[in-house]
Amino acid sequence: MPRMNWLDDVKWDAQGLVPVIAQEQVTGDVLMLAWMNREALQKTAELGRAVYFSRSRNRLWFKGEESGHVQTVHDMRLDCDNDVVLLKVTQLGHEPGIACHTGRHSCFHQRLDKDQWQSVEPVLKDPESIYK
Amino acid sequence: MPRMNWLDDVKWDAQGLVPVIAQEQVTGDVLMLAWMNREALQKTAELGRAVYFSRSRNRLWFKGEESGHVQTVHDMRLDCDNDVVLLKVTQLGHEPGIACHTGRHSCFHQRLDKDQWQSVEPVLKDPESIYK
Numbered sequence: 001m002p003r004m005n006w007l008d009d010v011k012w013d014a015q016g017l018v019p020v021i022a023q024e025q026v027t028g029d030v031l032m033l034a035w036m037n038r039e040a041l042q043k044t045a046e047l048g049r050a051v052y053f054s055r056s057r058n059r060l061w062f063k064g065e066e067s068g069h070v071q072t073v074h075d076m077r078l079d080c081d082n083d084v085v086l087l088k089v090t091q092l093g094h095e096p097g098i099a100c101h102t103g104r105h106s107c108f109h110q111r112l113d114k115d116q117w118q119s120v121e122p123v124l125k126d127p128e129s130i131y132k
Numbered sequence: 133m134p135r136m137n138w139l140d141d142v143k144w145d146a147q148g149l150v151p152v153i154a155q156e157q158v159t160g161d162v163l164m165l166a167w168m169n170r171e172a173l174q175k176t177a178e179l180g181r182a183v184y185f186s187r188s189r190n191r192l193w194f195k196g197e198e199s200g201h202v203q204t205v206h207d208m209r210l211d212c213d214n215d216v217v218l219l220k221v222t223q224l225g226h227e228p229g230i231a232c233h234t235g236r237h238s239c240f241h242q243r244l245d246k247d248q249w250q251s252v253e254p255v256l257k258d259p260e261s262i263y264k
Contacts, residue, residue: 006247019151021162028160030153033216045244077240078249080232084165086240100212108209108218112177115138117210 007038011083017053018085024097025074025088031099032107034061036085048073050087067101067130069093094125103127139170143215149185150217156229157206157220163231164239166193168217180205182219199233199262201225226257235259 010018017035024031034052036044040060043051050071054061064070075088091097091105100107102123109121142150149167156163166184168176172192175183182203186193196202207220223229223237232239234255241253 006244006249009249019165021153021165023162030155030162030218033151033153033211076244078242078244079165079239080234080236080241081239082242084239086162102212104212107211107213107216109212110210110214112138112208112210117138117141 007042009082010038010041010078010085011081012038013083015055017055018083020050020052020085020087022050022071022087022089022091022099024091024099026090029106030108031071031089031091031097031105034063041085044073044087045076050089064093067093067098069098069130071099096124098124098130101127101131103130139174141214142170142173142210142217143213144170145215147187149187150215152182152184152217152219154182154203154219154221154231156223156231158222161238162240163203163221163223163229163237166195173217176205176219177208182221196225199225199230201230201262203231228256230256230262233259233263235262 016037020036021033022031037053040051040053050063052061070092071089073087073089077086091099096105103125104121109119110117111120148169152168153165154163169185172183172185182195184193202224203221205219205221209218223231235257236253241251242249243252
């Protein structure tokens, strides 16, 4: 019998996906949450760069393929229930790193304040100049 | 017309849930990912402590209700797509904090190493003594 593959340990959801958190290694900032299918997770490990599965485009999404904002992966973690992945990454392509398609460092730029979500992170680069 | 409620800004999934990342405020450690429904998110904001929705038990889960490992919430963030929440928390009930039901600090205790998930975080407290 072949040895159990590490990809088989992951509990994929009904759509064959798993949520993946990208955390910047140096700062500890949580940059984004995206999704991976089996192929994306395998490619991520193989290439040492984040490869997600785009649910809107229904295909593999090599993070940075358009923006140049590639994520180098240093560490891959799986949680206690085997159904969430955490990546420690370096966010390339800009200094400080831009993970968000809005041109911000982190996707989590809206803060709950007085019963409203307020955007509290600056746009580091105009998205129109990121996605030409 | 009544003012739009901040809970309406969240893009709930087909099950009426949203994934929520809990990050320890002081260390920056990502502790866990769990899910919230609308009521859980409202209660979290109201009480200033993490209230999740347990998918296995199909009910609100006041984090720490059994273990005493309550999470105080300092900051609530919403991502650019309005479909992921990030909490900055203090993990109470043990020093260092235990977020995981296995008695570990973080749920992300399995590290991919040589094509295997290896547990790399110590158990800080025997789960049997946490859940009596």
